[in-house]
Amino acid sequence: MPKVIIVGGVAGGATTAAQLRRIDPDIDITIYEMGRDISYGNCGLPYHIGGEVAERDQLIAATPESFLERDIIVNTHHEVMGVDAGRNTVQVKDILNDRTFDAEYDHLILSPGSAPRIIPALFDVPQAFVLHSLEHLDEIKAHIENEGIERAVVVGGGYIGLEMAENLVHRGIKVTLVHRSEEVYPPLERDMSGFIVDELKAQGVDVKLNAEIMEVDGDTATLTTGEEIDAPMIIAGIGITPRTDFLKDSDIATNDLGYICVDQYGRTNHENIYAVGDAIETSYQHVDRPVNVALAWGAHRMAYVISNQISGDRSVQFEGLLGTNIIRFFDHDIATLGLEVSELDDYPHFVIDHKQKNKAGYMADSLPIHVRLHVAQEDGKILRAAVVGTEGVDKRIDVLAAHIRLGGTAMDLANIEVAYSPPYSSPKSVLNMVGYKAIEKMNKLQK
Amino acid sequence: MPKVIIVGGVAGGATTAAQLRRIDPDIDITIYEMGRDISYGNCGLPYHIGGEVAERDQLIAATPESFLERDIIVNTHHEVMGVDAGRNTVQVKDILNDRTFDAEYDHLILSPGSAPRIIPALFDVPQAFVLHSLEHLDEIKAHIENEGIERAVVVGGGYIGLEMAENLVHRGIKVTLVHRSEEVYPPLERDMSGFIVDELKAQGVDVKLNAEIMEVDGDTATLTTGEEIDAPMIIAGIGITPRTDFLKDSDIATNDLGYICVDQYGRTNHENIYAVGDAIETSYQHVDRPVNVALAWGAHRMAYVISNQISGDRSVQFEGLLGTNIIRFFDHDIATLGLEVSELDDYPHFVIDHKQKNKAGYMADSLPIHVRLHVAQEDGKILRAAVVGTEGVDKRIDVLAAHIRLGGTAMDLANIEVAYSPPYSSPKSVLNMVGYKAIEKMNKLQK
Known part of the structure; x- marks a missing residue:
């Protein structure tokens, strides 16, 4: 029975596991997930804060228990620390029990995802959060409820920042948005995006452009402009980096930014090692140029491609992405x-x-x-x-x-x-x- | 200077005229339209009754006067009675002055449109209307206002019937919908369309299926079921037929149903005679099969194709229709x-x-x-x-x-x-x- 190990149990990993099981009832599937949860709707997290997702548990598509019923073994709080592609093993750290062991695979699927960037001024600031996982969501909700939060600072005017600002406003929280440049929502052409700041202001958001948080003291944040703002809760959404440090001693090829390079079959430079999700570099669909798109559509599609590859249907390919x-x-x-x-x-x-x-x-x-x-x-x-x-x-x-x-x-x-x-x-x-x-x-x- | 005659000045004809003028500032363009108006948004007519189109005149895209400014001659109340393709002339009846004359063309564009079907029981019934032109809209509005209409009968459960029912409901008029079979909205699969009757009822519409109007006496209509219903206003939307009787003595090819057959250039069986709009037979885009689609998208596209053909760009073709x-x-x-x-x-x-x-x-x-x-x-x-x-x-x-x-x-x-x-x-x-x-x-x- 071929043994498949999947590193990471959120979107890419969980979807690949489910799809593989669907195609092949017998293959041996084990997921190692460093976090507490698997298979939750990452993109829906902000909408639970705003109330459009009524129940938190609606965001959970599968649990270790529901996967076990389908004979998929899930180990949460298990971090993969390294890959030995020569020996076909991964080194796994069982975080709660503080032990390390090696696990063997025939096929390895890397879906480590990304880590939210954080600015130094927010290190060790207890009311500073990111929203990248269900654990983060729980922390933020608890903070809002326990502290009776009525004001919040959102750092970053990218898509996470804008979605956070909107959902906090929907929750009735007064928002200050701090963005380091003049140009909010960088994916959009600058001359088309002027309405965004107008809308933020119309929604009562206090917008601080060309500003960063320099220091936080108690509930007060000092900006690089010198201004001090009320900051009983801070949520940073300033981008992500691929979580691929654990590959640095392996010879699995990554690009300059640490994204794992894959081909149209989802394969890395090793025949039996695949990668999916936020941490991969693929190529554009319409021009010959590499790209990394940390979005769910590509993860789901690649999950399908990889599961077909592993189960023997080599005809299914990944066409590259438009980044829609x-x-x-x-x-x-x-x-x-x-x-x-x-x-x-x-x-x-x-x-x-x-x-x-x-x-x-x-x-x-x-x-x-x-x-x-x-x-x-x-x-x-x-x-x-x-x-x-x-x-x-x-x-x-x-x-x-x-x-x-x-x-x-x-x-x-x-x-x-x-x-x-x-x-x-x-x-x-x-x-x-x-x-x-x-x-x-x-x-x-x-x- | 080549002389273009266009038969019909509503969607297809007016759009072709405008497009041709846009491409060729010099070509001689004359439109003969049998009705009072040209270039109005046919599909928008019901929405003015319901109030979503606030002003009637918003429905008018161009007038004879605005076309004249672009050097397009429009003759309304002029009906083309026949085409002599051998002599390149049309026989025109000036309706208001009750005279007939011949007009010569180099290129002829037929856009006669369609005529709404009418059931014999509604002949000569003063409160019976169709909604196929701006004139009809004006008549219906005048009737509603002058008679203080609070109840109306809609005949037909096709798309016109459903749009009429909805817009009358929006206007606060109590609607009875009479449909001759059990199957409303025939374009949709029968087992998918059950919600339509449910929604009609939920909206307070009195739905009479398997029924037709047999007779109207004063404000009372008798159905084929024997039931008598209040009918101070009746709007029939029971389909259309191509208005191509005027071609019967010409040798311009039509199909069995009277639709004018055209090729991928919009050409009839005569090199210099084109046709556009509701009255044409074209072919499906995705399978090799003739079809007639009396919808605006195809009329606009064909207007572009024909105007390019006439002005010399023969590369532009009509791809056929999906009937979306x-x-x-x-x-x-x-x-x-x-x-x-x-x-x-x-x-x-x-x-x-x-x-x-x-x-x-x-x-x-x-x-x-x-x-x-x-x-x-x-x-x-x-x-x-x-x-x-x-x-x-x-x-x-x-x-x-x-x-x-x-x-x-x-x-x-x-x-x-x-x-x-x-x-x-x-x-x-x-x-x-x-x-x-x-x-x-x-x-x-x-x-």
């Missing part, structure tokens, strides 16, 4: 896909900017959508897309993802026969019009 | 695309049925979506899709339209990298899961 992403920010939807803005310089391209109502313009509740495409001059390939609006943004970004995946160009968007009825679209939809604009632009360039 | 459609019905969204149910028998296929929440299941406001695909056994091609739910249906049908257009199969849906965040989707989206189900089904069939 979206966040809801109060009434706004913000979505992007494709290359990051900073990567665009390497590709001669033009920009299509288009604003149109999300439904027939004569409908009383029609609302504007703004689409920006970065289009390769050479062939019309859509290199990057950004879509913002307050309704129907998710539709447009998903259509773009489906279209790009099958080789559709910007010009080709004119041909997508969307479902038209006044409550949903115009007869020439937002994306159709983007396509017509791309045709005009391309025609001009070719003259 | 959607209606909003109170809180429900109902969408389909592809073959009609009755056409499926000709294609060996299997069915994928899938129900899943529209967003992460732990979100308090997540709502179920039901997707049904009819998939060709041979190659996994999606022959037909139906999607119903109360949120996010339009997204799924549009993604399907984009996917099918570029040759994506049912199995392939697993690979679409949708934008995931708990308020929008699950990590494995509704369509991804449909894809995984199709893979399993296909694997079983091939064993």
Whole structure:
């Protein structure tokens, strides 16, 4: 019976285990998870604080007990400290019992995930938290309830920071958002993101830009601007790093940033070692360029690919990622896909900017959508897309993802026969019009 | 200067005229429209009755005056009575002045549209209306206001009937819906459409199935069931027929039902005669089979194709249609695309049925979506899709339209990298899961 060891039991690891068991009822599966919990909905954590996820336990998809019923062995509080790829063993630390042992595998699946970054000023600050796990959620909730928290500081204006700010506001907590630059939500083009700070202010959030927390003393935080702010609770959302230090003595290949390199089968540089989830480097789907996308869609897809590889169906491959992403920010939807803005310089391209109502313009509740495409001059390939609006943004970004995946160009968007009825679209939809604009632009360039 | 005559000035005709002028500032364009108005948003008419389109004039995209500013001549109340393709002339009746004349063209564009069907029992009934034009809208509104209408009968449970019922309810009018069979909204699979009658009843609509109006006497209508109902206003929405009788003495090819046959350039059997809009027969995009789709998307696309053909860019083609459609019905969204149910028998296929929440299941406001695909056994091609739910249906049908257009199969849906965040989707989206189900089904069939 081949023995599979999975390092990490959250999204990537748990999904791979479940999928593998589904395909192969007999294979021997053991998960080592350093934390307390497995298989919880990471992305849903902020929404329990805001109340949109009513019960905490709704976030839990599987437990060690439910996995055991499917003959999947889960060891929580077990940290994998190293991999000996030559001997096909991992070195495991049983944290609660403070002992270390080696475990043998035939196939190893690495799903160590990422660790939230933390700033030095918040080391050892008891009211400073991150929200990266169910344990963190429990800590934050307990702190809010025990301390009667009515004010909080959110550090970071990225997606975690914005989701935290929104959910704290929904909970009735007065928020101060501290962001180190002027540019909140870096995934979005700077000239498209101005509404975010406006909305934060409209929601009563005190926004401190170009500021960092320098020091915390009691319930007071001092910013690099000199200002002192009330900080009875601080939640930092300033990014993540892959949790791959345990691989440093192995010869499993990682990139400069520590992400584990995998091929289209999810395989590392070792035939029988796979990796999935936040800690992997894969490649873009639409251009030949490496990328790391710490998002759930890719983890779920890769879990499927790896479980098929291991169980013998080698035909299933990972196509790479567009990095399609979206966040809801109060009434706004913000979505992007494709290359990051900073990567665009390497590709001669033009920009299509288009604003149109999300439904027939004569409908009383029609609302504007703004689409920006970065289009390769050479062939019309859509290199990057950004879509913002307050309704129907998710539709447009998903259509773009489906279209790009099958080789559709910007010009080709004119041909997508969307479902038209006044409550949903115009007869020439937002994306159709983007396509017509791309045709005009391309025609001009070719003259 | 080539002379273009356009028969019909509503969606297809007006859009073609505008597009042609945009491409070619010099070409000579004349529109003959038998009705009073041109270029109004047909699909928006019911929503003005319900109040979602606040001002009637918002429905008007262009007028004869605004077209004249762009050097497009519009003759309303002018009915084209015949076409002499040999002599390149049309016979025109100036209705208000009761005179007839011939007009010459170099290119002729037929956009006569469709006429609403009417049942004999409603002939000469003063309070019986259809809603197919702005004139009809004005008549209905005047009748509601002048007669203080508080009750109305809607005849027909197709999309016009359902939209009318909803909008009358929104206006506070008590509705009786009379439908001749048990099966309302025929575009949708019968076993998926049960909620429609439930919702009608929940909205206070009195639903009379298996019934037709047999006779109207004063404000009372007698049904074929013998029942008498209050009918101070009757709106019939029982389908349309192509308005192509004027072609019967020409040799312009039409199909058995009177739809004008066109090729991928929008051309009829005459090199210089094109047709667009409700009255054409085109072909499906995804299977080789003729179809007529009286919807706005195709009219707008064909307007673009024809105007490019005439102005010399022969590379632009019409790809055929999926018939992607959607209606909003109170809180429900109902969408389909592809073959009609009755056409499926000709294609060996299997069915994928899938129900899943529209967003992460732990979100308090997540709502179920039901997707049904009819998939060709041979190659996994999606022959037909139906999607119903109360949120996010339009997204799924549009993604399907984009996917099918570029040759994506049912199995392939697993690979679409949708934008995931708990308020929008699950990590494995509704369509991804449909894809995984199709893979399993296909694997079983091939064993």
